[in-house]
Amino acid sequence: MRTGRFSSLLITLALVLASLIAVFPIYLAIINSFKTQGEMFASFTALPTSLRLDNYTEAFARLSMMSSLANSITVSVLGIGGILLCASLAGYKLSRTPGRLSQFIFYLFVASMMVPFHSIMIPLTRMAKELNVQGSIYGLSLIYIGLGVNMAIFLYHGFVKGVPRELEESAHIDGCNEWQTYFRIIFPLLLPITVTIAILDFLWIWNDFLLPLLMLTNADSYTLIISTNKLFGEYNTEWSLVLAALVLTAIPVVLIFMFFQRYIMAGITEGAVKG
C-alpha cells in the first residue's frame, strides 16, 4: 500500500514504541539480574556497573538447574516423540480407511479438542494417582501424549489426503508390508506437517505450567517452570536472585526461537489455519 511520508513516519513511530514495550520487561529483568540487591534498589533502570554473575550461580544452585533442565528436556522429547509416532500412525490410517467406524473415531478425537484442560484436571489427577504415574516425569510424558494426539491426528489426517495413494500401492506390489510401507514411504513424506506439530507441541509442553504443577510432587522431578515457580514463592523479596532465575528459564526458548523463527511462525500459521 502506498502511504504518504508523514503517515509512514507515524507508523514507524508506532512500531518502535510497540517494540520498546515488547522488550522493556525482558531488558529490565536482564540488567537487574546482574546487580546486587542494594545497587538494584538505588535505581532499577541504570545499567549494572559490572557483569556480576553471583545471582546466576546462586539461582543455578537453588533451582537445581541441571536436573530441572534435564527434566524439561526429557518431558519435551518423550512427549513430542510419542505424539508424533502415535498420531501419525493413527491419522494416516484413519484418513485411508473408509467407513463409519474410522470416521467416528476421527470425530471423537476432533471433538475433544474443545475440552478445556480445567474441565478434566480433577479426574485426570485422580487417574494419574490410580495408574501410579503421578510424580514422575515419564508419567507426565505419557499424559502429554494422551492430551496432545487429538490435534496432531487432526493435522496428519488432513495432510495425508494430499499424499497420492499410488505410492502405497506400488510399495505393496514391490513386497512391502503395511508397516514397512508406513515407515519407509509414508512417514518421510509427512515431514512438513511433522515439523509443524513438533514445534507447536514443544512450545506447549516446554512452557506448560498447570499440568506439571498438579503432577510433579517432589523436587527431583520438577521442570524448569515449576522450580522457578517454587523459587518465586520462597524468595519473592530477593528480586535479583529471582530475576536471574527468570532469565535462565527464558533463555532456552528464546535461543530456540532465534534459530527456528521461520519454522515457528510458519507452524503457528499452519496450525491455526487448519485447526
Added chain:
Amino acid sequence: MAAKSYKRLLSLAAFVMPAFILYTLFLLVPTIGGMYYSFTDWNGLNRAYEFIGFANFVEALREDPDFVHSLWFTLKYVMFMLVLQNVFALLLALFIETKFRSKGLFRTVLFMPNMISTIISAFMWTFVFSQVLPQLGERAGLGFLNQSWLGDPGTSFYSILIVSLWNGVGYMMIIYLAALQGVPQSLREAAVIDGARPWQVLRHVTLPMITHAITICLFLTLNGAFKVFEVVYGLTGGGPGRSTQVITLNIYEEAFSNNFRYGYASAKSVILFLVILIFTFIQISITKRREVEA
C-alpha cells in the same frame, strides 16, 4: 470378503491403538468422569460419594458469590481481550506490512514475548509493577506510575490485561500477517486507481479478504481468554481477597487448595466448558456469515 474386512479392522486397530489408549485414559475418561462427578458430592477426604443431581450447579450459581463474581470478572476480561488483542494485533500487522527493510526486525521483536512462558511473563511483570514503575513514578514525578498496580482490585484488572496483551498479541499478529500476504496486491492497486482512500481500501478490500483470519483469531482469543490462569496466578493470585479471581483459579482453589470438594469443583468446570461452548458457537455463527471467498 469377511476375512478381508476382518483383516482391515485388525490393521486399523493396530495403527490407532497406541494413540487411542493414551487418549482414552488421560482425556476421554477424565472428560466423562468430570461430568459424572459434577452430579456427586465426592470430596478428597472421603472415598464414598453419592449422586446428588443438580445440587452442585444450583449451589455454584445461587449460593456461591465468589464463583459468580469470578464468572463476571472472567467475562469482562474476555470482552476486553477480544477487542484489544485483535485490534492491536491487526494494527501492528497492517503497520508491518507497509515496511520493506525493517519488516523482519519488527516482526521478530514484536513476536518474541509470545515465546516466553505465560507464568514467567507474569513474574517479570510483577517485578515491573511492584518495583520498577513505582520507583520511576517517584523519581520522575509521574504520579500515575506510582500506584498499587497489583494491590488495588480496579487497577489490577488492567495490569492483568497489559500482561495478557504483551504475551498474546504477537501470536495473533503472525496469523494476521500471513493472511495479509494472501491479499492480492492488484486488488488494492485497483481500488487506489479507482480513487479509494487508504481507509476505504482497508475497510472494503483488505478486511473482507482476511475475514477468515479474523474468525480464527477471535476464536483463539475467546478460547484462550476464558481459560486464563497463569497471568492471574502469577500477578495477583486472585487477590486482593478474591477480587481478581478468574473461573479457572476459583476451580483450582476449590479442588486443590481449599476444601477438596472435587464433585463441586467438577460442576464448576462443567459450567466453564458450557460457557465456552456457547460463546464459541455464537462467535463462529456470526463471523462465518461474514466470510467471503476470494
